[in-house]
Amino acid sequence: MIRLSNIYKSYPVGKERLQVLKGINLEVQKGEMVSIMGASGSGKSTLLNILGILDQYDSGEYYIEDTLIKNLSEKKAAHYRNRFIGFVFQSYNLLSYKNALENVALPLYYQGVRTKERNKKARNYLERVGISEWAHHLPSELSGGQKQRVAIARALVTQPKMILADEPTGNLDSKSSQDIMDLFKTIHNQGVTIIIITHEKDIAEQTERIITIKDGIITN
Amino acid sequence: MFKKEVWKEIYQSIKAHKLRTFLTGFGVSWGIFMLVLLLCVGKGFKNGVNNQLAGSASNAVEFWGGKTTIPYKGLNVGRSIQVTGDDMADLKADIPVIKYISPEANVTNAGTISYGNNSGVYDVRAVFPEFSQIEYLHIGEGRWLDPLDMEQERKVAVISKKIEDQLFHGKDPIGEYITIKGNYYKVVGLVAEDTTRIFNFGSESTIYLPFSVYKAEFEPDGKIEHFTAVMEDGADAESAGHKIKKWLARKYSFDPKDDDALYVYNRARNEKVVGQLFSGVGIFLWIIGCSTLVGGVVGVGNIMLVTVKERTKEIGIRKALGAVPSSIISLVIQEAIVITTVSGFVGLVIASGALSLIGKLTKSVTYFQHPEVDMNVAISAIIILVVAGALAGFIPARNASKISPIEALRYE
Ligand SMILES: Nc1ncnc2c1ncn2[C@@H]1O[C@H](COP(=O)(O)OP(=O)(O)O)[C@@H](O)[C@H]1O
Ligand SMILES: [Mg+2]
Numbered sequence: 001m002i003r004l005s006n007i008y009k010s011y012p013v014g015k016e017r018l019q020v021l022k023g024i025n026l027e028v029q030k031g032e033m034v035s036i037m038g039a040s041g042s043g044k045s046t047l048l049n050i051l052g053i054l055d056q057y058d059s060g061e062y063y064i065e066d067t068l069i070k071n072l073s074e075k076k077a078a079h080y081r082n083r084f085i086g087f088v089f090q091s092y093n094l095l096s097y098k099n100a101l102e103n104v105a106l107p108l109y110y111q112g113v114r115t116k117e118r119n120k121k122a123r124n125y126l127e128r129v130g131i132s133e134w135a136h137h138l139p140s141e142l143s144g145g146q147k148q149r150v151a152i153a154r155a156l157v158t159q160p161k162m163i164l165a166d167e168p169t170g171n172l173d174s175k176s177s178q179d180i181m182d183l184f185k186t187i188h189n190q191g192v193t194i195i196i197i198t199h200e201k202d203i204a205e206q207t208e209r210i211i212t213i214k215d216g217i218i219t220n
Numbered sequence: 221m222f223k224k225e226v227w228k229e230i231y232q233s234i235k236a237h238k239l240r241t242f243l244t245g246f247g248v249s250w251g252i253f254m255l256v257l258l259l260c261v262g263k264g265f266k267n268g269v270n271n272q273l274a275g276s277a278s279n280a281v282e283f284w285g286g287k288t289t290i291p292y293k294g295l296n297v298g299r300s301i302q303v304t305g306d307d308m309a310d311l312k313a314d315i316p317v318i319k320y321i322s323p324e325a326n327v328t329n330a331g332t333i334s335y336g337n338n339s340g341v342y343d344v345r346a347v348f349p350e351f352s353q354i355e356y357l358h359i360g361e362g363r364w365l366d367p368l369d370m371e372q373e374r375k376v377a378v379i380s381k382k383i384e385d386q387l388f389h390g391k392d393p394i395g396e397y398i399t400i401k402g403n404y405y406k407v408v409g410l411v412a413e414d415t416t417r418i419f420n421f422g423s424e425s426t427i428y429l430p431f432s433v434y435k436a437e438f439e440p441d442g443k444i445e446h447f448t449a450v451m452e453d454g455a456d457a458e459s460a461g462h463k464i465k466k467w468l469a470r471k472y473s474f475d476p477k478d479d480d481a482l483y484v485y486n487r488a489r490n491e492k493v494v495g496q497l498f499s500g501v502g503i504f505l506w507i508i509g510c511s512t513l514v515g516g517v518v519g520v521g522n523i524m525l526v527t528v529k530e531r532t533k534e535i536g537i538r539k540a541l542g543a544v545p546s547s548i549i550s551l552v553i554q555e556a557i558v559i560t561t562v563s564g565f566v567g568l569v570i571a572s573g574a575l576s577l578i579g580k581l582t583k584s585v586t587y588f589q590h591p592e593v594d595m596n597v598a599i600s601a602i603i604i605l606v607v608a609g610a611l612a613g614f615i616p617a618r619n620a621s622k623i624s625p626i627e628a629l630r631y632e
Contacts, residue, residue: 038312054540054626075620081625082542093537093629099235110542115225154541 001030001162001193002051008215009046020046021057023131028162029194033188035204038213044197045166047213052087052164053077055125063163064161082110086155088165092147093137094154100126101135104153111158125153129183145176152183161192169203172177181206230555237527244523244556245563248605252567253574260575262505264582264591266498271589274353277320277450278491281461283468284446285481290475301481305442306397306429308348315463317455322348323444325434333427335387342383343426346398346434354448360412362394369408369430370458378409378428398427403437405429435513443473457488459552517606521612524556528616535620535630544621552617553610560609564602568593583623 009021013203020043028034038044049055050062053069062069064084072080086135096101105122113121126132129149131142139147148168155163165184169177181203188194196207204210234241285301308321327344334340349365351357357364359382369376377398384393397404411428435442451460461484468478474481528535535548575591582588620628 027288049626052540054629055624078539078542078544081540087540089629092497093533093540095534095537102232107541109225110538110544110547158542 001032002026002028003063004051005061007047007050007062008058009043009050009055010058020216021050024060024213024216025216026211026218028193030161031188031191031193032209033184033194033196033207034209034211035198035207036211036213037197037199037201037204040199042213043216044137044213048164048166048195048197052085053081054087067153077096078110082107082158084161086152086158086160086163088148088151088155088163088168090170092139092144092151092171094147094150096139099133099136099138100142100150100153103139103150104157107154121157122153125157126150128156129153143176144172145179148172148176148180149183152180152187156187156192162195163187165194165196167197167199169198169200177203194206226550226554229551230558233551233555234559237530240523240527240530241559242444243371244520244527244559244609245566247516247523248560248563248609249518249567249570251512251519251605252564252598252601253571254512255601256568256571256593257574258505258509258512259597260571260593262502263594264578264588266502267589267591268585269494269498273491273494276487277353278352278488279453279455279457280448280450281457281464282446282448282485282487282489283464284485285444286480286483288474288478288481290478290481292473292475292478295473299474299481301468301474302445303447303468303472303482305435305444307468307471308447311449311464311467314467315460316450317460317463318449319452320350320353320450321447322351322354322449323431324351325431325439327429327438327447327594329435330400333383333387333398333400335393335396338387338389340383340386343427344429346429346438347433351428351611354450358412360410361392362407364409364411365428365430370432373436374430375403375405376408376430377405379407380411380426380460381427383427384410384426400427400429415524436624442511461486488622513601513604517608517612519558520560520605520609524552524609524612525616527556527615528552528620532620532628532631534597536625536631539621539625540630545618548621549614549617549624552613556609557606560606561602564605568598568602571598576589 001019004024004026007021007024008019008190010017010019013019035219036044036047046055053072064080069080088175095106098106101119101122104125105118108118108121121131123135126135129152131146131149134142134146139150142150152163152168163184168184172180177200184194184196185206194207196203198204210220211218230605263531281382283303285303288295288297288299288301291297303323305323305325308323312318312321318564323346325346327346330342330344332339333342333344349367349370352364359378362378364378365376368374377400379393379398387393393407393410396407398407399405449460449464451457462476465484468482469476469478531552538548575593579591582591606613
């Protein structure tokens with residue numbers, strides 16, 4: 001599904017450069033559900049952002065299936081983000097002035113899907129994540145768990161090649177966290193590739209494979 | 221113009237940012253409102269004044285006989301200078317720059333003027349037919365005095381609407397005879413009411429007679445108090461006025477420098493001053509209007525900057541979901557265009573309403589006429605603000621659309 005070889009990434013900090021990823025080699029198979037663990041500041045988010053084409057890397061190679069993701073034009077990058085990837089953030093990142101249904105439908109808007117079709121699909125995915133009765137509520141009217149469900153529905157709605165989730169349960173209580181994990185497992189069982197960042201062991205243990213990152217290197 | 225979903229996006233965004241939208245919209249509306257109001261009020265004054273000036277020939281000089289105050293060739297001071305109607309023709313013959321000339325002689329002690337059982341007291345004024353080229357009297361019915369009236373000393377009169385009302389009570393006055401000092405005068409014309417002018421010199425209660433009749437009936441010497449000469453177009457009224465005064469000074473033996481022997485009033489010079497004043501006021505209003513517009517542009521620009529900054533995180537989210545930069549830019553710009561256009565027209569509509577109200581309230585104010593909206597100016601001003609808003613939105617939106625999604629998302 002994805003293949004990373006020798007990925008390096010640094011950030012400018014003052015006049016220095018902070019080397020965050022120091023040669024990441026990684027492969028994730030189609031339909032796998034893996035978790036990435038590591039201490040705070042070890043480079044987990046940096047890695048996932050690169051996987052999600054939200055950020056660029058300095059050197060190395062990153063393939064999604066057989067497409068090299070490197071030095072993409074804005075247009076291409078937008079296209080791949082839209083078609084290949086569903087991203088789930090710790091802080092949900094829903095648009096506050098759009099209701100749940102409209103938030104879920106938004107990625108389809110960027111695909112040029114017609115309004116009617118868009119709403120039908122969005123409703124369908126809200127149903128799948130179990131909050132269709134909240135379709136017309138604004139994010140501010142939803143609980144953390146419900147917001148994350150909306151975000152997951154939004155990530156799924158374009159039927160991407162993979163779901164990337166950066167600490168999706170980081171802001172949730174343990175009950176909601178487990179509900180979200182159950183949801184991910186259901187999605188995974190339907191054949192979707194999922195990569196989850198977490199620093200909670202019991203979350204990570206619910207995935208098929210744990211990747212540990214330490215100081216910008218994968219250690220297992 | 222836009223697709224339905226674009227309208228919806230704009231609607232949602234506006235709804236979500238009511239204060240920001242209000243501030244932008246208010247700035248634009250206010251700018252347009254003030255600009256339109258200023259220019260139209262300026263125009264109203266200009267129209268009013270032009271109307272005043274248009275009521276009479278402008279390249280004209282007026283003369284009144286007075287008393288000498290400077291001894292001249294051994295003659296005493298304090299002599300009355302009285303010009304005669306016959307001087308008019310001589311002046312015209314000797315000074316070719318005079319285009320029209322006419323005395324205005326009042327029949328003193330005209331007493332009551334009557335028609336049947338109705339009567340009233342009015343000014344009776346004797347003039348040449350060409351007087352209508354000096355004061356632009358509108359003849360509503362019948363005709364004005366003509367050269368034959370003069371030649372044949374016809375006892376004819378032109379009366380005003382007010383006199384018609386008082387003497388004829390709705391009956392057609394043309395062809396009827398009124399009595400002035402025991403003589404019958406045939407009414408041949410009616411001066412239409414002209415409410416747009418302040419300086420109508422009492423013409424609304426004046427009866428005009430041919431000067432020759434006045435001379436024959438009331439003043440055998442043809443002496444007059446006052447006359448007006450209109451100069452050829454483009455001629456210098458000032459120097460023509462001097463020539464006339466010199467001519468009269470020689471004939472009546474007074475010092476041409478004696479201001480009190482013959483009062484001279486140069487209409488052209490005064491109108492020039494008034495004209496300059498109003499073009500000055502016009503320029504001033506334009507400057508204020510343009511400043512208002514610049515203020516509006518700066519305001520819209522600022523709010524667009526803030527808008528884009530505020531929406532940076534949203535832009536990050538949209539980009540993470542697959543938005544291309546152009547869709548981000550158009551999102552911002554379309555919203556800016558819609559807000560500025562709508563509020564521009566709101567300002568225009570309110571200004572038009574205010575103007576029609578002002579127009580109604582000032583209908584009787586003669587020096588303030590037709591404060592109309594110059595649509596070209598108003599639309600141009602709106603276009604300027606819309607373009608400014610779009611540009612002011614474009615630059616930051618383009619920058620924001622270029623930063624990586626993760627950077628935009630980090631923005632709080
Ligand atoms: N935009 C940035 N500029 C500078 N330093 C950054 C930036 N993003 C992350 N870092 C630094 O890179 C390191 C790795 O960050 P991150 O990938 O977010 O770690 P994790 O998600 O594992 O906690 C941290 O030291 C962090 O401070
Ligand atoms: Mg992180």
